[in-house]
Amino acid sequence: MADRYLSLTGTAPGRFLTRRLGLPQPAALHRWSAERPWLNGELLHLTAGTSTLDRAAVLARAVLRPGPLVRGCSSAPDSPPPAAVVLDATGVRDVDTLAEVHAALHPVVRSVAASGRIVLLGAPLDPDDHHQAAVQQALEGFTRSLGKEIGRGRTVNLVRLTDPVAAESTLRFLLSPKSAYVSGQVIAVGADAGVGADAVSVPGAVSDAVDWSRPFAGRTALVTGAARGIGAAVAETLARDGARVVVLDVPAAERDARELAARLGGDATALPLDITAADAGERIAAELPDGLDVLIHNAGITRDRRLANMPAERWSSVLDVNLASVLRTTDALLAKGTLRPGGRIVATASIAGLAGNAGQTNYGASKAGVAGLVRALAPRALAGHGVTVNAVAPGFIETKMTAAVPLFIREAGRRMNSLAQGGLPADVAETTAWLAHPASGAVNGQVVRVCGQSLLGA
Numbered sequence: 001m002a003d004r005y006l007s008l009t010g011t012a013p014g015r016f017l018t019r020r021l022g023l024p025q026p027a028a029l030h031r032w033s034a035e036r037p038w039l040n041g042e043l044l045h046l047t048a049g050t051s052t053l054d055r056a057a058v059l060a061r062a063v064l065r066p067g068p069l070v071r072g073c074s075s076a077p078d079s080p081p082p083a084a085v086v087l088d089a090t091g092v093r094d095v096d097t098l099a100e101v102h103a104a105l106h107p108v109v110r111s112v113a114a115s116g117r118i119v120l121l122g123a124p125l126d127p128d129d130h131h132q133a134a135v136q137q138a139l140e141g142f143t144r145s146l147g148k149e150i151g152r153g154r155t156v157n158l159v160r161l162t163d164p165v166a167a168e169s170t171l172r173f174l175l176s177p178k179s180a181y182v183s184g185q186v187i188a189v190g191a192d193a194g195v196g197a198d199a200v201s202v203p204g205a206v207s208d209a210v211d212w213s214r215p216f217a218g219r220t221a222l223v224t225g226a227a228r229g230i231g232a233a234v235a236e237t238l239a240r241d242g243a244r245v246v247v248l249d250v251p252a253a254e255r256d257a258r259e260l261a262a263r264l265g266g267d268a269t270a271l272p273l274d275i276t277a278a279d280a281g282e283r284i285a286a287e288l289p290d291g292l293d294v295l296i297h298n299a300g301i302t303r304d305r306r307l308a309n310m311p312a313e314r315w316s317s318v319l320d321v322n323l324a325s326v327l328r329t330t331d332a333l334l335a336k337g338t339l340r341p342g343g344r345i346v347a348t349a350s351i352a353g354l355a356g357n358a359g360q361t362n363y364g365a366s367k368a369g370v371a372g373l374v375r376a377l378a379p380r381a382l383a384g385h386g387v388t389v390n391a392v393a394p395g396f397i398e399t400k401m402t403a404a405v406p407l408f409i410r411e412a413g414r415r416m417n418s419l420a421q422g423g424l425p426a427d428v429a430e431t432t433a434w435l436a437h438p439a440s441g442a443v444n445g446q447v448v449r450v451c452g453q454s455l456l457g458a
Contacts, residue, residue, distance in 0.1 A: 003398070003414060006421050026420035027153035030115035032177040032430060039177060041083025041113050048100035049091030052123060053164055058088065061168040082108065084117040084175050089139055090161075092122075093132040101142065109146070115153040118146065119174050122160045124188070136160075140186050147184040147453050148418045155183035155419075155453075166190065166442035172212070173434040181427035183418055184453035190442045210439045214242035220292050221436065222246040222284065224275050224329075225299030227256035229399045230348070233425035234296055237433045239264040243294065246271050246287070275299050275325045281332020291340045294436045295333060297326045297347040297370075302401070304359045315362045322366035327373060334385055341386030344436040347374060348428075349393040349447055355456045367393070371447045378445030388444040390435040395451025398422045417452035 006026050008014035018025050030036065045059055087105060092098050105118070112118060120143055125133040139158055147156035157174050161167045167189045173179050174187075211217060221238045225231040227249035235245045245264055248271040249257045257270035271287055273280060284292075300322045303314040326347055333339050352360050353367025370391055378389040396402060396413035402422065405413065414422040431450045434440060 003421060005411070005414075024415050024420035025151075026415075027114055027151070029153045029180040029419065029421070030177045031180045031424070031426060036177065039083035039113075039115070039117065039175065041116070042080060043175070044082035044085045044108065045088070046085060046104040046108075047088045047091070048104050049089065049093060049097035051088045052090040052162070053088055053121065055088070057164040058086065058121070058171075061164045061171050081111045081113040082116065083113050084119065085112060086119050086121065086171075086175070088121045089136075090121055090123040092135050092139070093129070094135060095131075098135040098138060101139070105146075109150065112150070112154055115177070115180065116155075117175050117179070118150070118154065118156045119171065120156075120158045122158050124160055124162065143186065144184040144453070148455070150418075153180070153419060155179065157183060158186045159189055160186065161189040163189075163442075169210075169434060169437045169439040170443060173430075178430035178434070181419065181423040181450055181452050182431060182448065185448055187443065187446055187448065190444060210437075211242075215438050216294070216436075217242035219294060219438070220244045220246065220288065220290070221294035221296065222248055222271075222288070222292055223296040223298055224248045226296075227253040227260060229401070230394065230397065230425045230428050231296075231298040232260055233429040234298060234432050235260060235264060235268075237426070237429040238294065238296075238436070239266055239268060241433060242266075244268060248273055248275065248284075249299070250274050275329065276320050278328070280325065281329045281336070284329065285333060285336045285338045288338060292333065292338050293340055293343050295330070295339060295343070295345045296432060296436065297329070297345070299325065300348060300366075302360070302363050304363065306359050307361045310362065318362040319366050319369075322363065323369040323373075326370060330373075330377070334381065334387070337385075339385060339387050342438065342441065343385070343387040344440070345381070345387060345389045346432050346435045347389075347391045349374075349391040351393050351395045351449055351451050351454050351456065354393055354447070354449070355454070357456075374447055375445050382444055388435075388441055390443060390445065391447045392428055392431050392435065393447055393449045393451070394423065394428050395449065395454040396422045397428060397450075398424055416456060417454045419452035421452065423450060423452055 009018050009025050089101055120139055122136050122139045125136050143156050143158040159170055170189055216238055221243040223231055223235045226235045226247040235247055239245045244266055245268045247257045247261045251272040254272040261268040261270040301318055303318050305314055347370045349370040350367035352364045356364050374389050374391045381387045381389050428450050
């Protein structure tokens with residue numbers, strides 16, 4: 001369903017009326033398209049404290065477009081507005097150097113272009129230095145607060161890293177239109193993670209070998225619940241980027257699954273299968289004797305009702321689809337070695353599992369369980385199988401399901417985030433594709449919200 005309020009605020013009378021009434025004024029977001037794949041403008045690189053990073057390496061990895069223009073901080077009145085700002089705060093170790101974050105961003109924050117990006121680079125918290133840990137933690141509150149006030153479709157995120165080479169896929173994602181609905185997030189990037197047994201163990205080897213236009217070429221991806229909605233968008237995005245996609249959905253959706261596979265081309269196939277079947281993992285393994293590179297757990301259902309009115313069947317069906325099937329299938333595919341070294345698992349959580357939602361104790365429990373699975377399994381899957389495990393946590397996404405929500409609840413879902421609008425399935429798909437990217441091996445155990453920085457628990 002079209003967001004008519006967003007369309008209204010894009011007109012001069014609509015802007016005047018909403019401004020006078022003090023109503024939200026969402027900005028049309030610049031999302032990725034083949035015609036507009038890059039942010040339009042320059043990258044401004046700033047530093048607070050004494051950086052622990054190689055500035056040239058950061059700039060080389062922070063790609064806005066081929067041959068991006070990079071400039072230092074300038075107060076000249078004729079300076080064009082930056083499309084993005086990267087603030088290196090890895091050297092912030094005390095309250096005095098924390099003040100340099102304010103000093104660096106205060107003069108430029110208003111000038112960042114609409115749908116622009118601000119990315120802070122932070123350091124891991126030092127357990128032996130409580131001053132450093134305090135001010136690096138302070139960057140999280142700063143990031144989320146700035147994201148809630150910056151407006152005009154701009155986003156603010158924090159990346160904790162030790163090596164800019166390991167962060168290349170993350171910087172490319174956050175400094176591109178693909179991250180239009182991701183804001184207020186804190187993403188940890190490990191310097192040594194993610195080099196599978198099939199990769200060359202040289203720093204940057206994985207990133208340097210990637211074809212960034214078709215990174216999944218030669219790779220097989222399986223998406224559950226893929227016949228429609230978010231799952232279909234994920235399948236389309238992975239196929240766009242070169243993957244051979246297996247479209248898995250319940251037998252009742254077989255026709256839709258086969259039609260989608262036919263549209264995707266590239267040897268895409270449909271696999272009608274109830275993911276809650278006890279032998280689902282074994283059957284997937286049998287269908288993929290040559291192995292699997294990307295496993296996307298997207299299948300999910302809702303059976304909403306307040307706990308006092310919720311029969312056991314509504315509870316068990318949601319937990320079985322949304323959590324138990326994820327656990328069983330993942331265990332089976334890892335045990336059988338179906339997921340190849342360098343593989344990626346991306347599960348779908350939800351902000352309902354992170355912040356809670358009335359009438360969704362079953363759904364919230366299942367999606368919080370997905371987050372727990374990710375955090376516990378990630379280090380063991382990487383160490384034992386060379387596979388990373390992450391999750392996306394969507395907020396209010398414009399789908400057929402949310403279109404059926406009553407008007408006032410739907411409008412609240414759309415407006416109660418920093419971007420004052422609902423997300424699109426493509427927003428979840430682009431975030432999933434980043435986590436599944438061959439060069440994202442240093443991103444592991446992360447739960448990334450795709451919610452426009454929801455004001456509920458985010």
